[in-house]
Amino acid sequence: MMKKMLSLALTFAMAATLTACGSKAPETTAAPADTKAAGSSAEATTAAGGAAKDVQKIVDRGVLKVGCKSDIPKFSLQNTATGQYEGFEDDLAYEIAGSIFGCSAAEAKEKKLVEFQGVTAKTRGPLLENGEIDLVIATFTITPERKETYNFSTPYYTDAVGLLVNKDSGIKSIENLDGKIIGVAQSSTTKDGFKKYVDEKGLKVNPQFQEFDGYPALAQALATKQIDCFSVDRAILAGYVNDGNQILEDRFAEQDYGVAAAKDNTGLAEAVEKKVTSMLSDGSMKKLQDQWGLQ
């Protein structure tokens, strides 16, 4: 009896600590944010332009924290020799930082106003939500569900999903994929896109999908023939083409990449939106894409 009581008490104590962790964290983070908000909003109204409090916070900090992929050639690749992030999305991050700090993109790059953090499809959401990073510019596809959780900008790039298969597998087109295993990345929209594309074309292709954590794992699974097809965005796929495999002609599920900010950071999202739309309208976005060899 005594023992039972003790174990019960222990269970409750554990549960209590768990929930305590749960409720305490937001409180502590919220408290300073509120006081700061009161202070900075007063400042903001006096300051010219009246920057939003979340943007002001970034300006005060002096650095914009951006989550980018580190393994996608042309989009965002971390140079293994220098540790620098290089690619179209990284330059876009510099452009946005420039507009926030009121300087040009080249200056932002020079002054190191952007702090990059490598993210994966799995980590970018949580990192953004808990405030580790301010923005995600990491081939992040805009979907209605995600719009409920994050603040997306206007799409800055449109990509389609491609299919990478081994040359010796005998798979020549999407019809050959019936009953095969297609490897996709976690939290990617490939699966739904594939089904929709097949339905639209009226094909009877019913493959099995398996999700992997990260593209190298997928590439390895394809190389060892544990999956028949590696299907992600073509931009990403291009980095994994070698002598033994090929990308099929089929392209489907056109998808839009957007810059994502946390749901609460409406001021930042607005600033990003302004920059992205202006870059789209004056053609500098296109120029940047051409510079990195993207269609």
Next chain:
Amino acid sequence: MIKGLFDGKRWSALLAAFPEYYIPGFLMTLKISLVGLAVALALGVVFGMFSSSKWKLLKIISRIYVEFIQNTPLALQVMCYYSVLPMLFSSSGFRIPKFVLGVIGVGVYHGAYISEVIRTGIEAIPKGQSEAASSQGFSYLETMYHIILPQTIKIIMPPLANQALNLVKNTSILAMVAGMDLMYFTDSWGADRGYFAQAYFTSAVMYFIICFPLARLARYLEIRSMRLPVAKTLDIQADEEAAC
């Protein structure tokens, strides 16, 4: 991450996804755990007895198995079974079913640990016991079965329970190779919607549901093994009465 933990909308999204993601994942993990545990116990008993036997060759075989498995990470072993092992059968893409992969993965890994547990358990029994047994004409297997193993049980039960619990938790490594287990579906759903707090919390509860009864069972067996056998004296009395 903790943000939105008490968001009702997110929990209802989880509830809607529960039958599609968590139920098959839970069942897969449960199946792998149970069969894996059986395999691990079988391997453990066999190799545990090998390493405490008097034949040198058996000892060496057992040592090689234990040292090799104990000193390499499980993740690497599973990766090996996943991508290298099929190549031994054929180069045209033979695939090991995920269930079998899981059973082999955790079974072989924890089999090595359990065999060590059993070896130390057997060695903890004074040598005089097996000498006395052989002087009474017991064979090696009979000595083990009737005299040594029953006594080792209460010694090895706590570390054995440890291994069993670790085995259940280690099945989660299969998520790495799309193992269709609980962790795989947790990652899948969590990443899909971005509701990680809900996804992982629920997953933790489900692992707990498997592990907690197992821990209680081990404790029960441990206590039971410590009880003195009383039933046998009654039998003898009955025989004596019948004889009278």
